[in-house]
Amino acid sequence: MHIGIPREIKNHEYRVALTPAGARALVAAGHAVSVETGAGVGSGFADAAYRAAGASIAASSKDVWQAGLVLKVKEPQAVEVPHLRDGQILFCYLHLAPAPALARSLMASGVSAIAYETVSDAGGGLPLLAPMSEIAGRLAPQMGALGLHSSNGGSGVLVSGMPGVPPAHIAIIGAGIVGMSAARVAIGLGARVTLLDRVAAPLSRAEQNFGARVETRYSTPDAIADTLPCADIVIGAAQIPGRHAPRLISLAQLRTMRRGSVLVDVAIDQGGVAETSRPTTHSDPFFIAEGVVHYCVANMPGALARTATEALTHATLPYVLALAAQGLAALDADSGLKAGLQIHAGAITHAGLAEDLAGA
Structure with missing residues (x-):
């Protein structure tokens, strides 16, 4: 699968969704990884480190948004929403309960949006949050x-x-x-x-x-x-x-x-x-x-981008590898990952979120 890593554009958001080590693991598993130029600089990871890991460096955000699986840290900003498309998988922190307009935009795009914050583990914990x-x-x-x-x-x-x-x-x-x-x-x-x-x-x-x-x-x-x-x-x-x-x-x-x-x-x-x-x-x-x-x-952890990015990649990488290998079928094999799915096929798929946004 083609995995895209855009540069985060939220105010003072210095984290990046994947470290070079994470990119290396995905490339070793046979996947193509595209990283927007400068995406890792705020966390201390230069473009050269991603190239050395086997990733390609994209000159613009448009290129990375062409990927079938897009990894981000924060929710898509207004200028990023038009890049979303039907059949694409978005994996990031979404926090949609207080953002009904963004939820509607994701629904209209046809994207399958999986939220880090509701992925669960066998014990009911939230390993990505x-x-x-x-x-x-x-x-x-x-x-x-x-x-x-x-x-x-x-x-x-x-x-x-x-x-x-x-x-x-x-x-x-x-x-x-x-x-x-x-x-x-x-x-x-x-x-x-x-x-x-x-x-x-x-x-x-x-x-x-x-x-x-x-x-x-x-x-x-x-x-x-x-x-x-x-x-x-x-x-x-x-x-x-x-x-x-x-x-x-x-x-x-x-x-x-x-x-x-x-x-x-x-x-x-x-x-x-x-x-x-x-x-x-x-x-x-x-x-x-x-x-x-x-x-x-x-986005408090964005102030400590190096530590936060390394911790985030350690937590998300097993799920990213599963999604890259199996696509949405990975959700059928892992109920905890499926708990992260919030938007799919134009609908809200998380019951609690749907209740909060009803009528919003």
Whole structure:
């Protein structure tokens, strides 16, 4: 099969869908790989490295979009959508729940769109979302700390505190991969940490891993309402695979937060957990609403492109090899990969996504 790797054009998106090592594995399996010139530069991979791996370098994006299987990191941007065609397979992060217009465009194109974020494994995990979730989780306390800077509109609180001055209080809503990764870094920074989740098991794991350094609470509307007014940083880490993130913080609740506190909404790529959240970019990451600094960058791991690209390729390559060898028949052989299929033959094939977009 012919596999195309376009250069990512989303704001400050430096990742690329495949490393040269991944390209070498595909070529060794008998496939043709086309990489748009400069696609890997932001991750530290020069065109020459892809050539050495056996890939061809395409002078324009049009050439790579001719491929039967197109690998990307982020969802197609508006100028890329016209390249999509009937019978083509698109494999990338889609996050369509908050993007009904893009979903309609994909349906109209006839493309078969498989979303990294809903591919599952035998245990019900999300193996292609997990590495980026871990990176985003580790970044979240750092971005929250930056938001606390007075120059960004924050309260001027130092996360670690000082002798005689207490540390910042970081509240994390959601104890999945994002939340646990965020808790680990927040504790390392010296913050007081509260972790909320609806399920007991991850809270137990957090206490086993972090001991008294983390306070755990069941995530109920009352618990969230109690926590928001005393938090310096709130990290939104709750998600429902393939669906709009749960809306957990209303405008009224946000207004109870201290002026200059920070909301880091990691779930923004699925619509966000707060009523006031809206996507921002790495070039303009913060905005202030109701006195609260919001950080809502939808492609957080793109800031750490080398690490993120290597982690992403390690996770996706087995699935890419299967798709390249078998086409859509690979979905019949792997129910977890089939769970990633969101658009096919002009229709939405993911039940939860269809429900979210009904009438949108």
